[in-house]
Amino acid sequence: MTTIGEDLTVAEAFVRLSHLVQHVFADAARDHELTQQQAQLLCVLTRGSTGMTDLGKLLHLEKSSLTGLVDRVERRGLVARARDDRDRRACRIELTDRGERLALACHEAVTARLEKLVGELGPAESTHLVSIVVRMLDSGS
Amino acid sequence: MTTIGEDLTVAEAFVRLSHLVQHVFADAARDHELTQQQAQLLCVLTRGSTGMTDLGKLLHLEKSSLTGLVDRVERRGLVARARDDRDRRACRIELTDRGERLALACHEAVTARLEKLVGELGPAESTHLVSIVVRMLDSGS
DNA sequence: TATTGTTATACTCTATAACTATA
DNA sequence: TATAGTTATAGAGTATAACAATA
Numbered sequence: 001m002t003t004i005g006e007d008l009t010v011a012e013a014f015v016r017l018s019h020l021v022q023h024v025f026a027d028a029a030r031d032h033e034l035t036q037q038q039a040q041l042l043c044v045l046t047r048g049s050t051g052m053t054d055l056g057k058l059l060h061l062e063k064s065s066l067t068g069l070v071d072r073v074e075r076r077g078l079v080a081r082a083r084d085d086r087d088r089r090a091c092r093i094e095l096t097d098r099g100e101r102l103a104l105a106c107h108e109a110v111t112a113r114l115e116k117l118v119g120e121l122g123p124a125e126s127t128h129l130v131s132i133v134v135r136m137l138d139s140g141s
Numbered sequence: 142m143t144t145i146g147e148d149l150t151v152a153e154a155f156v157r158l159s160h161l162v163q164h165v166f167a168d169a170a171r172d173h174e175l176t177q178q179q180a181q182l183l184c185v186l187t188r189g190s191t192g193m194t195d196l197g198k199l200l201h202l203e204k205s206s207l208t209g210l211v212d213r214v215e216r217r218g219l220v221a222r223a224r225d226d227r228d229r230r231a232c233r234i235e236l237t238d239r240g241e242r243l244a245l246a247c248h249e250a251v252t253a254r255l256e257k258l259v260g261e262l263g264p265a266e267s268t269h270l271v272s273i274v275v276r277m278l279d280s281g282s
Numbered sequence: 283t284a285t286t287g288t289t290a291t292a293c294t295c296t297a298t299a300a301c302t303a304t305a
Numbered sequence: 306t307a308t309a310g311t312t313a314t315a316g317a318g319t320a321t322a323a324c325a326a327t328a
Contacts, residue, residue: 010267011255013274018162019181020281021155023201035294035319052310060164065296067311072294089304089309114152117277126151129273133154136258140161176296178318193287206319208288213317230286230327 021114028109032102038073042095042103045079049094078102162255169250173243179214183236183244186220190235219243 008016022036029039044058056066070093073079078099084090095103121129149157163177170180178200185199197207211234214220219240225231236244262270 008271008275009252009256010259010262010270011252013271014158014162014255014259015166015251016278017155017274018159018166020278021159022163024281025156025159026201037295053308060167061295062297063310064298064312068295071311084309087305087309089302091310110156111150111152114155115150117281118151118155118273119276119280121151121273129151129270130149130154132259132262132270133158134149135260137157137161139260140165140258176317194285202318203320204287205289205321209318225286228286228328230325232287 020117024113024117025110028106028113031109032106034102034106037069038078039103039106041069041073042078042099043107045093045095046100046103046107049082049092051084051090051092053090055093073099161258165254165258166251169247169254172250173247175243175247178210179219180244180247182210182214183219183240184248186234186236187241187244187248190223190233192225192231192233194231196234214240 025039026036029036032039034042040059041055044055050058052063052066052070055061055070056063059066061069070079070081074081077096080094080096081091082094084092166180167177170177173180175183181200182196185196191199193204193207193211196202196211197204200207202210211220211222215222218237221235221237222232223235225233
């Protein structure tokens, strides 16, 4: 729509990029009748089931906020709370089959859209770009 | 905290990066007693005052959602609605002095934190990285 | 008629504080 | 005492639909 007519710093470019990704994510979530937060929760769970505490850290949410979020997706049959045998206070949040299908579909939609936006990068270029991001992720807590 | 032990695609790297930026942004906003959405609104307004319709497109918000957001920051004295002389239906949203100071402070905090995370990139590397992002922004609506 | 913005309404999302149950 | 999770409460964020005023 509009051309970026300004010079951007790396930091500014990352902020703009982040907004773009958020919108891609939100659109994909919406296409699957999920909110962005619900889609994010499901996507994180594809990496494996975890307890509420770990999930809260991954999503940067207070435990009470997470309780509500999990309640809503559980009510929709996308996740289930399972008892943790080793600690009767805790529970593990697991994707249901339907939740997993939705998560994967959402993930693929986001990936496809982003790859289309990135366009054709050479393998060396891709590797380099990913390495920069990984370094940031490692140092950023 | 944890090392990314997986191979990431460019798309996945961008999604993770986006979450990192969002958290940096949210933390900076919080330090200035703003919500992330409020900080984002103020930052966009530093590029110039606009009407509600344009602002909604920039932030990807429905106009009614924006009305509420603007109401809340206006109530806090950070922006003001000014009449548009050329169209009596419309209004322009302007930063107040305090709003502008907050926006700049927030922007600087985010920039500083991100630049620290990116680390030292050569000028050619930076330019290249920014050019990839700009290309995405241009093609992404 | 179309557009700009607000209002009404109903959710979702989020944090803080207080709580229960288990470790 | 400390930790895992929930409940209660209050406010912020969001969308849809209906509306007013102006173009």
